[in-house]
Amino acid sequence: QQSIEQQLEQLRQQLRHYEYQYHVLDKPTIPDAEYDRLMNQLKTLEQQYPELISADSPTQRVGAKPLASFAQVRHEIPMLSLDNAFSDQEFYAFVKRIQERLGYGNDDLTFCCEPKLDGLAVSILYENGILSQGATRGDGSTGEDITLNIRTIRNIPLQLLTDNPPARLEVRGEVFMSQAGFEQLNERALARGEKTFANPRNAAAGSLRQLDPKITRQRPLVFNAYGIGIAEGVVLPDTHFARLQWLKQIGIPINQEIELCRGTEQVLEFYRQMGQKRDGLGYDIDGTVLKINEIALQQQLGFVSKAPRWAIAYKFPAQEQLTI
Numbered sequence: 001q002q003s004i005e006q007q008l009e010q011l012r013q014q015l016r017h018y019e020y021q022y023h024v025l026d027k028p029t030i031p032d033a034e035y036d037r038l039m040n041q042l043k044t045l046e047q048q049y050p051e052l053i054s055a056d057s058p059t060q061r062v063g064a065k066p067l068a069s070f071a072q073v074r075h076e077i078p079m080l081s082l083d084n085a086f087s088d089q090e091f092y093a094f095v096k097r098i099q100e101r102l103g104y105g106n107d108d109l110t111f112c113c114e115p116k117l118d119g120l121a122v123s124i125l126y127e128n129g130i131l132s133q134g135a136t137r138g139d140g141s142t143g144e145d146i147t148l149n150i151r152t153i154r155n156i157p158l159q160l161l162t163d164n165p166p167a168r169l170e171v172r173g174e175v176f177m178s179q180a181g182f183e184q185l186n187e188r189a190l191a192r193g194e195k196t197f198a199n200p201r202n203a204a205a206g207s208l209r210q211l212d213p214k215i216t217r218q219r220p221l222v223f224n225a226y227g228i229g230i231a232e233g234v235v236l237p238d239t240h241f242a243r244l245q246w247l248k249q250i251g252i253p254i255n256q257e258i259e260l261c262r263g264t265e266q267v268l269e270f271y272r273q274m275g276q277k278r279d280g281l282g283y284d285i286d287g288t289v290l291k292i293n294e295i296a297l298q299q300q301l302g303f304v305s306k307a308p309r310w311a312i313a314y315k316f317p318a319q320e321q322l323t324i
């Protein structure tokens with residue numbers, strides 16, 4: 001006969017596994033009804049033994065009561081913005097500057113290429129594998145503590161899926177809203193006579209800045225990681241692409257369109273393909289983010305003023321916004 005603690009821990013591990021399959025691998029292994037049954041079983045057991053509730057239990061996604069205001073968070077490593085390119089010529093010039101700086105002649109450079117999600121940048125800190133803080137980017141040096149709201153986003157794990165978690169790991173990424181989720185939210189708001197949002201990005205920003213996590217919890221927010229800030233007690237892979245794959249393995253969702261491209265022409269092919277895919281993705285993107293893949297080269301290139309020399313956002317032409 002299992003002890004209560006063992007029953008609780010088993011239910012929690014099972015739910016974390018199913019959440020990972022559903023939200024990170026996009027391959028649900030059980031029907032939603034079975035997931036809900038297990039979650040209700042855990043909630044019931046925790047209500048019988050409240051002293052055994054742990055903050056990282058899958059039931060603990062919604063904070064108790066609304067905050068009066070947000071505390072400030074100082075980013076130990078600044079969260080930077082990206083330089084932009086608006087044409088192939090500007091991208092070629094970006095590559096040329098890098099080749100000259102690295103003394104690479106015309107050798108091919110490998111880029112990690114991804115869609116540029118049109119949402120809100122956030123920083124999520126895990127201490128010994130447990131989610132301990134969530135913050136907005138703010139001005140890059142100081143952001144707002146939105147931990148309670150971050151915890152309500154279903155595809156952000158409250159605990160990393162690894163037996164030996166880093167002492168401290170800061171995951172950076174974008175919180176966004178799908179177009180379908182945005183439409184449903186506005187319909188619901190209209191029906192309730194509440195204010196509607198102009199676009200998914202504003203809806204995501206407004207939802208994250210809610211002082212009441214119970215409201216944030218009802219919003220269809222999604223997180224995709226795009227980088228790592230603080231990393232202590234772990235040796236990270238030596239390329240950006242491998243680091244993103246590592247994040248995925250420990251339970252952090254990354255975007256499914258990310259690709260490695262070797263050489264400028266492959267990168268521009270990725271840019272054009274993303275331009276073709278744009279309307280069918282189901283979420284807004286405003287371009288692509290193209291990063292030198294080798295971390296050693298990123299470190300050699302460094303940053304200029306607020307933006308990395310090793311990355312560029314190649315944007316799409318502004319889309320004519322349908323006036324509804």
Ligand SMILES: Cc1ccc2cc(C(N)=O)cc(O)c2n1
Nearest residue numbers: 080081082115116117174226289
């Ligand atoms: C360094 C950096 C800064 C902002 C970013 C923003 C996005 C994005 N909006 O998808 C993706 C990235 O890889 C980023 N990377």
